[in-house]
Amino acid sequence: xxxxxxxxxxxxxxxxxxxxxxxxxxxxxxxxxxxxxxxxxxxxxxxxxxxxxxxxxxxxxxxxxxxxxxxxxxxxxxxxxxxxxxxxxxxxxxxxxxxxxxxxxxxxxxxxxxxxxxxxxxxxxxxxxxxxxxxxxxxxxxxxxxxxxxxxxxxxxxxxxxxxxxxxxxxxxxxxxxxxxxxxxxxxxxxxxxxxxxxxxxxxxxxxxxxxxxxxxxxxxxxxxxxxxxxxxxxxxxxxxxxxxxxxxxxxxxxxxxxxxxxxxxxxxxxxxxx
DNA sequence: AGAATAACCCGAACGC
DNA sequence: TGCGTTCGGGTTATTC
Numbered sequence: 529x530x531x532x533x534x535x536x537x538x539x540x541x542x543x544x545x546x547x548x549x550x551x552x553x554x555x556x557x558x559x560x561x562x563x564x565x566x567x568x569x570x571x572x573x574x575x576x577x578x579x580x581x582x583x584x585x586x587x588x589x590x591x592x593x594x595x596x597x598x599x600x601x602x603x604x605x606x607x608x609x610x611x612x613x614x615x616x617x618x619x620x621x622x623x624x625x626x627x628x629x630x631x632x633x634x635x636x637x638x639x640x641x642x643x644x645x646x647x648x649x650x651x652x653x654x655x656x657x658x659x660x661x662x663x664x665x666x667x668x669x670x671x672x673x674x675x676x677x678x679x680x681x682x683x684x685x686x687x688x689x690x691x692x693x694x695x696x697x698x699x700x701x702x703x704x705x706x707x708x709x710x711x712x713x714x715x716x717x718x719x720x721x722x723x724x725x726x727x728x729x730x731x732x733x734x735x736x737x738x739x740x741x742x743x744x745x746x747x748x749x750x751x752x753x754x755x756x757x758x759x760x761x762x763x764x765x766x767x768x769x770x771x772x773x774x775x776x777x778x779x780x781x782x783x784x785x786x787x788x789x790x791x792x793x794x795x796x797x798x799x800x801x802x803x
Numbered sequence: 804a805g806a807a808t809a810a811c812c813c814g815a816a817c818g819c
Numbered sequence: 820t821g822c823g824t825t826c827g828g829g830t831t832a833t834t835c
Binding site for chain 2: 561606607621638639640641642683684685686690791
């Protein structure tokens with residue numbers, strides 16, 4: 529499932545493609561369920577005859593800047609993908625196809641149909657939108673400090689695993705990197721967030737950054753069907769220490785890794801070395 | 804108000 | 820082979 533490193537990998541890949549400044553001629557909807565703040569007609573009027581100028585990322589959101597100053601956001605949720613294909617190629621689960629003036633198309637593909645696409649008239653409206661405004665600090669933001677985290681955690685009665693998944697605190701951590709970060713920090717996922725110390729907050733930040741940087745180098749983690757482009761997968765799954773290793777031995781102490789659900793999320797951890 | 808849970812969705816994996 | 824059931828996962832809405 530795409531988290532910050534996987535979205536980063538995708539955005540890097542997209543920024544190396546050749547569709548910039550090429551006119552979008554036509555939009556085909558296979559299923560418009562992904563449109564959250566516009567109708568099909570509004571979306572077509574908004575996008576057609578424009579070009580893509582730049583692509584960036586905020587947390588797990590992908591931001592497309594168009595030639596008219598307008599903005600499209602895409603959130604991949606669980607299974608969303610963006611492909612750049614020849615006009616006559618077909619992806620497996622296309623929902624929206626953007627046909628360009630070069631006989632190619634950009635496809636939003638999503639077997640689960642969980643992803644979201646929103647449009648904004650300008651950058652300020654994006655920043656003021658409910659989906660972006662509430663986001664917390666991004667993993668590599670200088671403003672993500674131990675004191676910031678401690679302050680966010682101090683009244684949280686939730687388990688730390690749940691709190692790490694809260695996008696209003698750190699924007700970009702998902703289930704894989706939450707489990708991996710807690711393992712590296714030797715913190716039990718069951719600990720209450722308010723009981724995490726300042727020093728541990730710093731460790732969470734350091735280890736989260738370390739592991740995400742490694743993942744980005746390896747073009748993300750491929751589990752389930754993640755790929756950042758058609759037939760391009762990441763390889764960071766080879767380096768995961770707990771996620772997906774239920775019942776295997778802990779790489780640090782050798783005891784058997786446990787698996788449980790914490791607020792509905794699968795959680796893998798080492799009972800012996802995570803306190 | 805804060806926290807837990809249900810709902811969204813459907814392919815894949817599993818059970819019979 | 821084929822049908823039915825279960826599961827998962829990010830986020831929001833709903834319930835507790």
